[in-house]
Amino acid sequence: MELHLKIVGAILILLGVMHIIFPKYFNWSKELSSLSLINRQMMYIHTFFIALVVLLMGVLCLTSSYELAGTPLGKRIAFGLGIFWVVRLVFQFVGYSSKLWKGKKFETTVHVVFIFLWTYLSTVFFGTYWL
Numbered sequence: 001m002e003l004h005l006k007i008v009g010a011i012l013i014l015l016g017v018m019h020i021i022f023p024k025y026f027n028w029s030k031e032l033s034s035l036s037l038i039n040r041q042m043m044y045i046h047t048f049f050i051a052l053v054v055l056l057m058g059v060l061c062l063t064s065s066y067e068l069a070g071t072p073l074g075k076r077i078a079f080g081l082g083i084f085w086v087v088r089l090v091f092q093f094v095g096y097s098s099k100l101w102k103g104k105k106f107e108t109t110v111h112v113v114f115i116f117l118w119t120y121l122s123t124v125f126f127g128t129y130w131l
Contacts, residue, residue, distance in 0.1 A: 002065040
């Protein structure tokens with residue numbers, strides 16, 4: 001499981017860093033302009049902290065894969081991370097309308113890639129706990 005934890009770590013670091021492009025890619029300056037200042041700032045701040053947590057999960061997996069896989073505390077942490085990612089997987093199905101991706105090649109591809117990614121992350125973390 002240590003190898004998979006290191007792979008997950010690299011993926012999560014990349015995913016955390018990718019959040020930097022969200023405001024520009026999703027055109028937040030225009031899209032969020034109708035929101036109140038507090039709601040607009042909450043979007044930016046919450047996105048920053050989600051990115052930070054995902055990045056730190058990745059660093060933890062890269063630097064402490066042995067401890068996550070080989071100690072009782074590490075296994076409990078892995079179990080908690082498994083819960084986090086399986087809930088994210090569920091939200092991939094129930095949180096986003098199919099209108100956002102159905103019939104659109106790129107968006108459908110991204111949707112499916114994320115289904116596989118969240119499944120892989122959930123499997124690695126739960127596998128780390130149970131093995």
